Amino acid sequence: MAETPEELYERVKDSLRMPPVEEWETFPFEGEMRPRDLLPPVEEEKPRFGEGGVDCRRCQASDDDYIWTSEHWRVMGLGPTGLPVVVILEPREHLGDLGDMPDELLANLGVMLGRVERAVRSVGEIGRVHVCKWGDGSEHLHWWFMARPARIPQLIGNFAAIWDDILPPVPEEIWRASLDAVAAALR
Numbered sequence: 001m002a003e004t005p006e007e008l009y010e011r012v013k014d015s016l017r018m019p020p021v022e023e024w025e026t027f028p029f030e031g032e033m034r035p036r037d038l039l040p041p042v043e044e045e046k047p048r049f050g051e052g053g054v055d056c057r058r059c060q061a062s063d064d065d066y067i068w069t070s071e072h073w074r075v076m077g078l079g080p081t082g083l084p085v086v087v088i089l090e091p092r093e094h095l096g097d098l099g100d101m102p103d104e105l106l107a108n109l110g111v112m113l114g115r116v117e118r119a120v121r122s123v124g125e126i127g128r129v130h131v132c133k134w135g136d137g138s139e140h141l142h143w144w145f146m147a148r149p150a151r152i153p154q155l156i157g158n159f160a161a162i163w164d165d166i167l168p169p170v171p172e173e174i175w176r177a178s179l180d181a182v183a184a185a186l187r
């Protein structure tokens, strides 16, 4: 029997732990820190952006807003941000969650995840391409491909997504050339 949000909240709210972040090489911040107070559960979750395909900016976007498109998929470049390359893979069709995808598209997703990862890695000087799906913001299914720079050990792992906002943006011309390289590798 699953714990309700209210039960979970009551159990944990006065027992939050502070992990030893000062020992984590990849943790981006320093100084005195403590966990934020946990707020109680809400009545219901807020709808995600574009719920049910209504006013969905991804559905409304034209192919010109993307660096590569096919019959079923589109790839968009984000930025420039702190990481060398950040792109997003989306299905054309408005689907809300992974388990809602038809089997044929799911099988094709495996191929696409590999193709986009390989294309981003081909830019050069990339240590790893992190492939992530959260989906709490926009409902239209999307996968993040976040390339972290090579040979800078502090930038490894899941904090790369935070470092993306800490590092100053990549110079525009380098960023554009990188996205062109990704698009070329996908073609």
Ligand SMILES: [Zn+2]
Pocket (backbone or CB within 6 Å): 050, 053, 056, 057, 058, 059, 060, 093, 094, 095, 140
């Ligand atoms: Zn949509």
